[in-house]
Amino acid sequence: MTTASLARTLTATRRRRSAQRASIVTSIAMILMIMLVAAILVAPGLFAHVSPLFNGTDSLAAPSANHIFGTDQLGRDVFSRVIYGARPVLLASLGGVLLATLAGVAIGIVGGVAPRIISVVVMRIVDMLLALPVLLIALILIATIGSGVNSIILALGVAYTPGFARVVEASVRKLRSIEYVEAAKVFGSSGLRTAFRHLLPNLVTEVVVMASSAIGWAVLTATTLSFLGLGVQLPNPDWGSDLAAGATSLSTAWWLSTFPGLAITVTILIANFAGDWVMTLIDPTGRRTRTKFRPLGGLRTGMPAAQAIAPEEPVALDPAETPASEERA
Amino acid sequence: MSITTTVEETTDDVRGTRTVLSVRDLEVEIDTPNGTVRPVDGVTLSVRAGETLGIVGESGSGKTMTAMSVLQLLPPGGAIVGGSIQFDGRELTTMAASELRRLRGNDIGMVFQDPMTSLNPTRTVGSQLREAYLIHHRGASVGEANARAEEVLSLVRMPRPKERLRDFPHQLSGGMRQRAMIAIALICEPRLLIADEPTTALDVSIQAQILELLDDLKTRLGMGVILVTHDLGVIAGHADRVAVMYGGRVVEEAPTRALFADPRHRYTQALFESMPTMDLDARHALASIPGIPPQLIDLPPMCRFAARCQFATEECRTQDPAVIEVAPGHTHSCFHPRDAGELASDDRDFVVLSDETISRGGAGNTLVSLHGIEKQFRIKNPAAFKPRRVLHAVSGVTLDINEGETLGIVGESGSGKTTVGRLLVGLETPTSGSVVVSGDDVSSLSGAERRKRRGDLQIMFQDSSAALDPRMTVADLIAEPLAAQHIGNNRERREKVLELLDAVGLPRSAAERRAHEFSGGQRQRIAMARALVLRPKIIVADEPVSALDVSIQAQILNLMRSLQVAYSLTYVVISHDLSLLKYMADRIGVMYLGKLVEIGPSAEVYSAPRHPYTAGLIASIPIPDPTREKGLNTTGLSGEIASAIDPPSGCRFRTRCPLATELCAREEPALDLRDGPHAVACHFPLSDESAVDRENARH
Structure with a gap:
């Protein structure tokens, strides 16, 4: 009996410690990965020593030690093109999502707190935009203001705003009937103050989740636009246009489209993991599901059962301090 | 007709009847990120046919976990790690999952706290009743199931049962939903009914109706009932025996009358004194139990109540108290029990608020x-x-x-x-x-x-x-x-x-x-x-x-x-x-x-x-x-x-x-x-x- 309970205590502490270690490892891995992405964005020359526009001697060479991702029809290094191609894609998608987040949150809060007439008009416009396919909006905008990274940012921003606005509006409506927002009204907090002190901070979780998945979608849309020839123009490197260029020779030179395609996949994955990680970081209760990488401790998302029996962990107060004082009050 | 006589008759009858459920030294553990929680820690209980066992305690005392572990409906990460649960002579802790499924709903019924969330909102009451019946009566036709559903609804005194079969849960009021929930639990005539805070979500007038219904059904169907609640008023009126739980343990168990007349454990006593009752003089401050219930993680042997108990001594903090039987069926585990007949600790605990300190009436503007x-x-x-x-x-x-x-x-x-x-x-x-x-x-x-x-x-x-x-x-x-x-x-x-x-x-x-x-x-x-x-x-x-x-x-x-x-x-x-x-x-x-x-x-x-x-x-x-x-x-x-x-x-x-x-x-x-x-x-x-x-x- 005693051995059994001792063993249980040991495994319990080990499990707790391993959970802690896993979350630290996750943090380090995430920070490294974000730094890597930033470095690729700012100084791609650090990783690729050959210019993506340099036409080498051997064309259509398979991946080797010299050209780890191979070369294309004009003898350009595919690895270098993948590294340099990250910049337009990431700029467009990050910029577009940032724009959409700002606009969407603003419109959503207006829709959630404004008088009925205004909110109905605003939200119906949002609904109409939501009904148009993202690519169609982008195509219309690019057709009117011309192609290039800036117009892709604008196009993505406009296209993703309605989604943010809808979700934010719904959360604001829910938050407004929550007691702490009502309490703010009772102690005379003005509408603007309530929005900044109580609504915005409590929307962060939803917005982060939305934004991280939107980055994934935006990367896909940005590369699709380039794939269709509406984004970055050849010979400048871009994952979408390179993918398109290599698509025709997939059976003879698989590396041409495979590596830009893999880059897109990895970027979307990183965006989603980063979103989950940020969400656990900013959760005030620290009780939400935690995401971990499987090799580093399991990509496990389990509902903590503690809530079922110990829904709250009260602060251990000095028993002599509080109750006695008011008992005799 | 006075209800007193009927109740006493059944209580007497019960003594002779067989035990439906007996739980011995039950231990349940749940793995959480903060450590292993032990919400049930050596609980021993038994329920006889035709008897209501009340389990009373604060939130976190393990009363719901005890009831849930009978059906092995534990939260994720939870498991029974020790003890035995015998239902009608069959051991439940080692039973295969398929056999357990046959028991659930058929021999053991369950009524949950919130009828709004425990009924499926997308299906009619009738179809949920039929489902509960057909699962355990494979050969039965839909017609038979319908007839049985109607019969059970009228048993729980649902007005116009036939029409109610076609209603969705949201079309019923709170009281009617709880009646439907009880009907689902009763449709296979279980021998044991577990009611987990069955009336907590209901109004006081509806609560009285539902509790009276449960009493009546127990007598008519001869079921054993486990009534889990935090409300001592409910326990007093509707339980034959009471188990008081604290910190995952049963601290006192006694026939209802004996417990209310003569509580022995210091926790039971404190619990009684902190209730605002109708007779309480408004000039007294309420007696309160200082502090908060313990976290049930890695606790050493000790009386779980020691930290909040004014009678606690060194042995309370270092040893597990033993179970002491003071009268037939009345047990407690306290090192310093309240003496039989000791007066309520009125004079010491109740602070009399004098007229200067408390303003009553307020004839102001x-x-x-x-x-x-x-x-x-x-x-x-x-x-x-x-x-x-x-x-x-x-x-x-x-x-x-x-x-x-x-x-x-x-x-x-x-x-x-x-x-x-x-x-x-x-x-x-x-x-x-x-x-x-x-x-x-x-x-x-x-x-x-x-x-x-x-x-x-x-x-x-x-x-x-x-x-x-x-x-x-x-x-x-x-x-x-x-x-x-x-x-x-x-x-x-x-x-x-x-x-x-x-x-x-x-x-x-x-x-x-x-x-x-x-x-x-x-x-x-x-x-x-x-x-x-x-x-x-x-x-x-x-x-x-x-x-x-x-x-x-x-x-x-x-x-x-x-x-x-x-x-x-x-x-x-x-x-x-x-x-x-x-x-x-x-x-x-x-x-x-x-x-x-x-x-x-x-x-x-x-x-x-x-x-x-x-x-x-x-x-x-x-x-x-x-x-x-x-x-x-x-x-x-x-x-x-x-x-x-x-x-x-x-x-x-x-x-x-x-x-x-x-x-x-x-x-x-x-x-x-x-x-x-x-x-x-x-x-x-x-x-x-x-x-x-x-x-x-x-x-």
Whole structure:
């Protein structure tokens, strides 16, 4: 009996410690990965020593030690093109999502707190935009203001705003009937103050989740636009246009489209993991599901059962301090 | 017919009957990120056929886990790690999953707390009943299942059972949903019924009906019943034996009468003393149990209650207490039990509040008055393209609130009491009528002026976890009203926060923590501090303690009363609990379906109610005294509250009133406040003589 309970205590502490270690490892891995992405964005020359526009001697060479991702029809290094191609894609998608987040949150809060007439008009416009396919909006905008990274940012921003606005509006409506927002009204907090002190901070979780998945979608849309020839123009490197260029020779030179395609996949994955990680970081209760990488401790998302029996962990107060004082009050 | 005799007969019968369920040394563990929690720690219980075993305890005491582990419905990560559960001689802990499934629903039925979430909203009541039947009767036809479903619905006294089969859960009222839930549990005629807080989500009048139904079914079907509840009143009236749980252990077990007459364990004793009962003298402070229940993680051998027990000694903190049998069937595990016949620790524990320290009555000026306020909500019509329907939440309430008094507002859910509170603090604007605060009609004030005046009227909500912004520290939360009103600089606000933390009995170190780190009672203290920071004249408390455990409730009520003196506050306490209001309030207003039907001094309203509704409410309250509760001729309320969308003509209570005549349907009785301090809106108010008769019947 005693051995059994001792063993249980040991495994319990080990499990707790391993959970802690896993979350630290996750943090380090995430920070490294974000730094890597930033470095690729700012100084791609650090990783690729050959210019993506340099036409080498051997064309259509398979991946080797010299050209780890191979070369294309004009003898350009595919690895270098993948590294340099990250910049337009990431700029467009990050910029577009940032724009959409700002606009969407603003419109959503207006829709959630404004008088009925205004909110109905605003939200119906949002609904109409939501009904148009993202690519169609982008195509219309690019057709009117011309192609290039800036117009892709604008196009993505406009296209993703309605989604943010809808979700934010719904959360604001829910938050407004929550007691702490009502309490703010009772102690005379003005509408603007309530929005900044109580609504915005409590929307962060939803917005982060939305934004991280939107980055994934935006990367896909940005590369699709380039794939269709509406984004970055050849010979400048871009994952979408390179993918398109290599698509025709997939059976003879698989590396041409495979590596830009893999880059897109990895970027979307990183965006989603980063979103989950940020969400656990900013959760005030620290009780939400935690995401971990499987090799580093399991990509496990389990509902903590503690809530079922110990829904709250009260602060251990000095028993002599509080109750006695008011008992005799 | 007196119920007493029937109950005693069954109790006697039970002694001879066989044991349905016996639990021995049961241990349950749940893996959590914070460690292994042991919510059930060596529990031994047994239930005989035709007997109700009550399990009572605070939240976190393991009472629900014990009931759930019988059916092995444990939360993820939970497992039975020791002990045995024998049902009808068969061991459940080692049983195969498929065999267990055959037992669940067939031999062991379960009724959950909230019928709203335990019925499937997308399927009709009939189809859910049929499913429960057909799972265990493979060969049966749908027709047979239907017939059986109808039979069970009429067994649980569902009105017009055949029509109800086609209804969806949302079309039924709360009481009817719980009846449907019980019907599902009973459809296969289980030998054991586990009812986990079956009436906690229901109104007191419906609670009385459901509990009486459970009693009746137990006697008729000869089931064993496990009744899990936190409410000692429910236990007193409806359990044959009681197990008191604390910290995952059964600390005392006894026949109901013996337990209430002679509790031995110090926890049981403290629990009884902290209940606000109807007879409690309002001049006494409530006895409260200091501290909070323990976290059940990695606890050494010790009495789990030792940290909160005033009798605890060294052995309590270092050894597990042994089970001691003091009488046949009466066991406890306490090192320093209460002696048999020892008087309640009245003199030592109850602080008598003298007349200087507590202001009762409050004959001061009128602070706020409501003049014929009405509030209507326009709600969507379920039929498409039809005009919106109007819900009359409050219809013409006139009321004065005097300086220094505590006004209680009581009523069932749907009576409009919460809406009155929200109208008072300005969270809703009245459809018609006016709210007059210190001489000014609120609707005539400008927006900025109104915001400034907001500080005079503050509100405390029921759900303390939703009332505090989870992203703010306690210091920010308490200082936020000052910041919103641009009062003081940072340093002054900080001082004010610390002063208030002292006032509500929280340590100053709490200032830097966040609300989720505190327990329910502690959060309610933070909410109190925030309400106080603007120095309001009136605090509206909407069900301030109904989410808290009995022992914690008493702490908060005592705090509210001491703060009332210190900060010269006027309270409006909104509650469904008449005994709580009788203790807290100077005057009680009784609301029914948006109308104020009776208002008067609290002692008078309780002892001599003039409205039949008030009398019915009082009769429905479960009293934690088995000798009285079981002898009570239930004259509680029948039926359920009518719809506020289409309220009955004339007197709104006439559909449930035993005295209703044609006059009541034709003409609406008015509440005449000039009628003296105890006004009533009834054509046939109860006289004092009839009240005396009723009192005699109760004793």
